[in-house]
Structure formats: structure tokens, C-alpha cells
Amino acid sequence: MSTPARQADGQVIAYPIGDKLYLNITDRCTLTCAFCPKHRDTGPVVHQYDLTLHHRPDVGEILAAVGDAARWQEVVFCGFGEPTLRLKVLLEVARAVKARGGRVRINTDGLANRVHKRNVLPEMAGLIDSLSVSLNAQDEATYVRHCRPQLPGSWPALLDFLAQAPRYVPEVTATAIDGLEGVDIEACARLANELGVNFRRRILDEVG
Numbered sequence: 001m002s003t004p005a006r007q008a009d010g011q012v013i014a015y016p017i018g019d020k021l022y023l024n025i026t027d028r029c030t031l032t033c034a035f036c037p038k039h040r041d042t043g044p045v046v047h048q049y050d051l052t053l054h055h056r057p058d059v060g061e062i063l064a065a066v067g068d069a070a071r072w073q074e075v076v077f078c079g080f081g082e083p084t085l086r087l088k089v090l091l092e093v094a095r096a097v098k099a100r101g102g103r104v105r106i107n108t109d110g111l112a113n114r115v116h117k118r119n120v121l122p123e124m125a126g127l128i129d130s131l132s133v134s135l136n137a138q139d140e141a142t143y144v145r146h147c148r149p150q151l152p153g154s155w156p157a158l159l160d161f162l163a164q165a166p167r168y169v170p171e172v173t174a175t176a177i178d179g180l181e182g183v184d185i186e187a188c189a190r191l192a193n194e195l196g197v198n199f200r201r202r203i204l205d206e207v208g
């Protein structure tokens with residue numbers, strides 16, 4: 001299934017890849033990843049989609065870009081930014097997508113509780129079907145080296161988020177990118193298992 005990206009004001013808010021629709025709602029990040037494609041010469045481009053945002057879309061613009069949510073296998077919050085930084089907008093959109101019969105996933109850095117200074121997971125219950133959380137390392141030193149978090153205490157906050165998430169969200173998967181120096185994928189998988197969540201190995205620059 002392939003349709004053009006849904007644009008508003010000349011910017012891509014929703015972009016289809018296969019049978020999933022991805023939502024690009026912010027370009028702000030909590031991390032400053034050393035491997036981030038956003039900072040390369042090509043800019044924030046995924047497949048053929050330029051995800052540069054000139055302004056942050058509001059709920060109405062995002063829902064207009066989504067259209068019929070039920071036609072997609074999944075509607076995924078995922079751009080070159082951390083979607084939970086716009087938590088209120090994200091949850092409003094998720095509520096509407098669910099009401100339209102869609103399934104909702106967030107691809108996240110897992111730092112929402114650290115950023116918002118409260119446990120936001122109960123607010124996701126019933127609205128978010130799946131979380132894909134960037135674990136990206138088996139220990140704090142490796143995490144800090146590659147992900148360069150802006151907030152102190154990010155690593156323990158990420159682990160705590162992962163451990164708590166399955167109580168509120170049916171499907172929780174930690175991910176790590178294979179091929180980053182010092183990242184031990186097997187150890188990442190063991191850590192995810194200890195935290196009680198699934199694990200998926202990712203390939204650098206591959207959206208999913």
C-alpha cells in the first residue's frame with residue numbers, strides 16, 4: 001500500500017511506509033545522538049520524505065493528515081524528534097485514532113517521565129497499543145557515549161520507564177542498533193528481558 005505523504009503548509013506530517021502510517025509531530029529531542037541522521041548533509045530525510053518542520057502541527061492538522069486511521073496496520077508516532085515532548089497533542093491524536101478504529105504505536109526514547117517529572121504511563125493506558133523504546137546500550141557509559149542525553153539521570157529513568165511500561169501498554173519493545181561501537185546486542189536483549197519487555201535489534205537508519 002502506498003500513497004503520497006500527507007502534507008500541510010508544505011511540510012510532511014504523515015508519511016506511509018508499507019502498510020503503516022508514520023506521524024512527524026516534532027523536531028525536538030531529549031537526546032543528541034552521535035549517530036543521528038538529522039545532523040548529516042542529507043538532512044532529516046526518511047525514504048523520499050523530507051521531514052523538515054517549519055512549524056509544529058496542531059491536533060487538527062495531524063488528524064487531517066491521518067485521515068482514515070483504520071486503513072493502516074498501525075499509526076506510528078515517529079519522526080526526527082521525540083514525540084512525547086508533545087505529550088498533550090500526542091494523546092489527543094491517539095484518542096482520535098483509536099476512536100477511528102486505528103492502532104497506535106509510539107517510537108520513543110523512553111524519557112517522558114524524566115522530562116515531564118511525573119509518571120505519564122497511566123495517561124497512555126487505553127490509548128497506546130505499543131511502545132518501541134530506544135534502549136540502545138547495555139550500560140550507562142555506552143548509552144551516554146552514543147545517545148548523549150541532555151538531562152542528568154536519563155539512563156536510570158529509561159530503565160524505570162521500561163520496567164513500568166508493561167503495566168499500562170500491552171506491547172513494549174526495547175530496541176538497540178546493531179553495529180554501534182561498544183554496543184553488545186546480546187547484553188541489550190538480556191537487559192530487556194530482565195526488565196520484562198520484548199527486544200528488537202535495529203539496523204542504523206532503518207525506520208520501523
Ligand code: SF4
Binds near residue numbers: 079
Ligand atoms: S532521538 Fe532520534 S532524532 Fe533525536 S537525536 Fe537521537 S537519533 Fe536524532
